[in-house]
Amino acid sequence: MRARCSLFLLLAWSLPVHAQSPCTWRNVVRGEFEQTCPLPTAAELLDADSASALALKPADEPSQARVVAALRSLAGKARAEGPWGAAFADRVDQLLQHLNPSQCDKTWELAFSELRAPITPLDTCQCAFEVASDGDPSHACFRFAQPGGAALPACELPRLRVVDLADWPQAARAYVLLDQARAALLALNASCRATAIQRLKSAHQRWHTLATRGYVQYPWELWFSRAISDDYGNYSRCFASDPKCSGEEGLDPETLRPIFLHPGVGLGFPGFGKHDAKVSAQGRLVIMVEAIGLNIYARDFKEYLGASLGVGFQDANFARPRLGAFVHLSRYLQVGYLLGVVSETAGNGTLYLSVDILGWTNRSLGLTEPPAP
């Protein structure tokens, strides 16, 4: 009795606490690989060099050529797996033949390599994983026989190819081959994504710089801008014209920005006209309006130069307007020359200096500019 108990205890102790659960489609969708649904490694499926290249470890410095060669080798292995593999291999070969990793202007149709958790209603099909999506020729549901011999449900969704495999190991090989291909193809396309991102970043920076360092435009100036601008300054016209404000169209702000009836305040220093007695260092208040003008921004919008024509009123004397020309030298500094045209001020010249009051006020009052993107 004691010996039987000891033997029983020995056996109980040596057996695993939990018997390995059979792998089901739910386990795969939930990513419960490890013990439940073991996956082969790339090294087990591919030759050593291909596996190494597809590991994409920076330390190994896999060149694009090596990755491409490894992908071709992977496609060859997939081809041996059956009809799904042949179709997949054909897509890989086609992609690699016609597209250059440095060629970004063509769409890399990589949906055929994307492994996905099934989107409803594919879950009713008990797909272990989905490849691509509806509308893509490679859209497929991969299934494998479930434990207990339960039959897989019928799955007849439009445009969907159903790949039924005998067991999890077959499905696992498919999973790993697709997974490896996906990683490699995305890596080859990474520089193209970086190009698009850099373009968006530079556009974003331009908008931010314009907003925080540009010459403020009043509502009627914005209206005037829209009236004379191309399609994309105008909200409704943006939608109406092709390609509907996508991609590059209207991505950046316009570098030529009109000035229209822009009021301002500055200091005038009289004595610069041919009829003036002497130059005065005593600044006089000048209210001015830039009637029409243009600011030209640098491509990065950090600097601009502008010029305008307008009228000024020294000492706020609106009965004696002085015609003027102005030059914008930066966001805050503006210089101009005003010439009297009416009665006793006719011929009097005033040197004009001004700042962008609104912007100066914001900074001096500590109204912080939002952080740069």
Add this chain to the structure above:
Amino acid sequence: MVKNVVFLVHGMGKFFSAGEAEQRPWHDPAIEVLDAAWKSFPALAGLEREALIEYVPITYDQIFREYLSGMADAAEKLHRYMPQPEMADVIEVLEQVGQEQRPFFWENIMDVLDYRYGAERFRYVHAHIAHVIAEKVQSAWSKPGRHNTAFSVISHSLGTAAVHGALNRLGGSNLGSSAAFRLGGAFRVRSYVTLANVSRVLWYGERDIYHGSIVRPFTPSLGRGYVDQFINVRHIADPIVAPQPFAPGDWGNAYQAIALQHVRQINVHDLTHYLQHPRVSGAIFRSVLGGDAFLTAAEIDDAAKAFPDVDSPDPAKRAQIERMVAALAKTLHDTYGSGQPLLWSLPKLIALLIRDLITQREALRPLLGGL
């Protein structure tokens, strides 16, 4: 299977991201509600949400604040870019709003009108959102083992129009001579969730939004879309979505519409209010994660049955509030029609909708006291 990234995009109002102001970031309450919902589903409660879903909030409100900083008076702000006749329309509606409610009125209307009338600012908004999404995609896909990360979007109110425009920009054409994010390439949106969708009201395309946009699922007649599943949610008593509700008729099974009528706070338009309902959170989790393997339709139904429209132990009060919600819904339908052409200028319409939202809040306030 893989970690999922879900972008959160806010709507109209004041929204600050983490560290930008003393206020709590807008996304914290939204994520808290989603996490509470996660734990409420027995099928999900034992799973670590962070291992399966990463929420990435996108804030674009700072773009409006950049342009309007330094202008204390809201009416003055509006004068900066609104045409005079439309300005008069807005002021006319404002005068119907009580003094105490005017800050709420301005806070919400400014963003919408700035987006629509603030000259080219909508392009800045689109560029910003597109940039955030693209950078996150690159960042996720470059991490070891995350090359199959899927990306989804939850947008609310004005955010539905803003992110719609951003995705249109990202996927509609090449950027910097790169087609990397273009429709048909590697990137697409797995689950696109719109709460209080106003993108139709703010759409000016030659064709209607259902057929003129790439932000839709695949259909045999229209071909490929940028989105795998489109989930559209509206509350029947939310005035903001009353005019021209978003309702495609021919998008097939990839489009799911959810109508809500629950009340948990006076502002039924609020983002967290939408997310609170298990039909919404359940649909999001089910679509993002992978269907029945994580959460079944029956489990969502069970959760919805246990979530009363009005959470009150007093049956009389429950009935009273439910009647009010139904009455509000009917009034909205009678006033704004159902998909009919707009009778008002857009500024007036937006002003009316916000006025109605305020009126509705005040009507619900005494009834919800103590709930």
